[in-house]
Amino acid sequence: MEEVKAKIKKFLSRFFTGHEFQADEDIFALGFVNSMFAMQLVLFIEQEFQITIENEDLDFDNFRTINAMALLIKRKIPVVAGN
Amino acid sequence: MKIELNPQQKNAKATFRAFVDEQIVPYADQCDREERTPLNLIQKLAQKGYLSAVIPQESGGSGMDMITFGLLNEELGRGCSSLRSLLTVHSMVAHALLKWGSRFQKEYWIPKLASGEVIAAFALSEPNVGSDAKSVETTATFSGDSYILNGQKKWITYGQIADIFLVFANCEGKPSTFLVEKNTPGLTIAPISGMLGVRASMLAELHLDNCQIPQENLVCRQGFGFSHVAASALDYGRYSVAWGCVGIAQACLEACIKYTSQRKQFGVYLKEHQLIRQMISEAIANIKAARLLCYQAGYLKEIGDPKSIIETSIAKYFASTIVNKVANDAVQIHGGNGCSSEYPVQRYLRDAKIMEIIEGSTQIQQITIAEYGYQEYLFSAELTEISQQLVGT
Numbered sequence: 001m002e003e004v005k006a007k008i009k010k011f012l013s014r015f016f017t018g019h020e021f022q023a024d025e026d027i028f029a030l031g032f033v034n035s036m037f038a039m040q041l042v043l044f045i046e047q048e049f050q051i052t053i054e055n056e057d058l059d060f061d062n063f064r065t066i067n068a069m070a071l072l073i074k075r076k077i078p079v080v081a082g083n
Numbered sequence: 084m085k086i087e088l089n090p091q092q093k094n095a096k097a098t099f100r101a102f103v104d105e106q107i108v109p110y111a112d113q114c115d116r117e118e119r120t121p122l123n124l125i126q127k128l129a130q131k132g133y134l135s136a137v138i139p140q141e142s143g144g145s146g147m148d149m150i151t152f153g154l155l156n157e158e159l160g161r162g163c164s165s166l167r168s169l170l171t172v173h174s175m176v177a178h179a180l181l182k183w184g185s186r187f188q189k190e191y192w193i194p195k196l197a198s199g200e201v202i203a204a205f206a207l208s209e210p211n212v213g214s215d216a217k218s219v220e221t222t223a224t225f226s227g228d229s230y231i232l233n234g235q236k237k238w239i240t241y242g243q244i245a246d247i248f249l250v251f252a253n254c255e256g257k258p259s260t261f262l263v264e265k266n267t268p269g270l271t272i273a274p275i276s277g278m279l280g281v282r283a284s285m286l287a288e289l290h291l292d293n294c295q296i297p298q299e300n301l302v303c304r305q306g307f308g309f310s311h312v313a314a315s316a317l318d319y320g321r322y323s324v325a326w327g328c329v330g331i332a333q334a335c336l337e338a339c340i341k342y343t344s345q346r347k348q349f350g351v352y353l354k355e356h357q358l359i360r361q362m363i364s365e366a367i368a369n370i371k372a373a374r375l376l377c378y379q380a381g382y383l384k385e386i387g388d389p390k391s392i393i394e395t396s397i398a399k400y401f402a403s404t405i406v407n408k409v410a411n412d413a414v415q416i417h418g419g420n421g422c423s424s425e426y427p428v429q430r431y432l433r434d435a436k437i438m439e440i441i442e443g444s445t446q447i448q449q450i451t452i453a454e455y456g457y458q459e460y461l462f463s464a465e466l467t468e469i470s471q472q473l474v475g476t
Contacts, residue, residue, distance in 0.1 A: 015458065039314050039389075040389040043387055043388065047387040055185065058183075
């Protein structure tokens with residue numbers, strides 16, 4: 001999980017320059033979330049962790065913090081492995 | 084690094100080119116003049132599996148890779164930008180449903196889109212809403228087991244003949260997306276004519292007056308209609324349009340090569356005049372550069388790289404601006420003939436201008452690309468390191 005969180009943190013740091021992210025920090029509260037960022041975040045998670053973000057995963061709470069994203073990824077990875 | 088089409092892609096390009104030369108080019112000027120696309124042309128696209136380019140084979144589609152899809156857009160764009168725009172919007176809706184649709188929507192609609200039995204249109208723009216797409220004024224309210232839609236949509240490509248519309252609306256403060264069938268009570272479709280370019284794309288204005296649709300027609304979750312459904316569909320649209328621009332520019336170049344090799348002025352063929360050669364060389368270089376940007380975007384799309392989004396924006400920006408230069412020069416080279424309906428270059432120029440406006444205007448792309456530049460370069464730790472190394476050398 002720590003490796004997953006580190007990868008997400010590195011990705012986010014490209015958009016929030018100079019900001020040191022905490023794992024439970026609300027990224028939406030920082031005020032820089034536009035559609036391009038949202039799409040890139042989906043593609044990043046899908047490509048980096050080889051999962052597919054689907055309709056039912058689209059809940060703001062799943063993407064609000066690094067911890068939340070890591071939990072979403074953790075939930076989805078076993079499903080992929082099970083296939 | 085190897086930038087080369089594989090054998091399948093080369094074959095596909097040759098097939099697309101032959102189809103366009105035989106089935107589309109002879110009719111494109113007529114379609115432009117009559118401001119309509121004959122149904123049989125659309126059926127031919129469907130029969131060849133071109134309308135299902137982005138739909139996987141297991142869902143009845145052609146399952147093209149992104150480069151092959153790009154090549155199809157280039158070739159269709161070379162022949163007729165209106166038909167290319169049909170491929171664009173149909174593919175955008177198919178992609179939106181494949182990515183964000185419910186299981187029912189995928190199982191019910193995707194096979195119909197794949198076969199061409201159903202034509203889809205993308206309904207985002209409104210009379211008061213263009214670039215500021217997040218501010219749509221169309222509303223959706225939930226009532227019983229239905230949504231009630233009210234508002235207007237404008238400039239809807241192939242809206243005159245589409246069977247379903249992907250409609251974007253504000254649902255109690257949440258940007259949301261809905262599928263609306265053409266025969267839904269409360270939906271009125273009014274044709275738009277007299278446009279500058281892409282004149283055969285059968286634009287329409289939609290009037291939604293207490294238009295009641297089942298709740299199952301909500302696509303994706305409420306609140307994600309713009310950030311995810313529209314944004315990812317528009318990303319596909321930009322990719323398609325970028326390639327379409329390459330196609331128009333290529334058509335201009337080929338027309339100019341032919342014309343300047345056949346027409347004489349001052350006792351020599353036009354191609355012997357150096358100022359003509361300057362325009363030809365600029366066109367060749369610009370087209371090759373635009374095509375390479377499209378290849379780059381397509382490759383990144385194929386591997387699902389997050390950078391594909393900005394690279395697509397850059398490709399669309401560059402291709403849509405150079406095609407205007409190339410088409411403008413093409414008309415210039417053709418002189419009076421270029422301004423006549425007897426030659427297609429005037430159509431190319433009119434179509435080229437539309438490319439700078441649709442799927443994010445040139446200015447919107449510039450804002451996006453500059454934002455990316457500041458994010459990527461100005462504060463980049465790696466760049467700072469490189470800069471320091473350069474200063475130190």
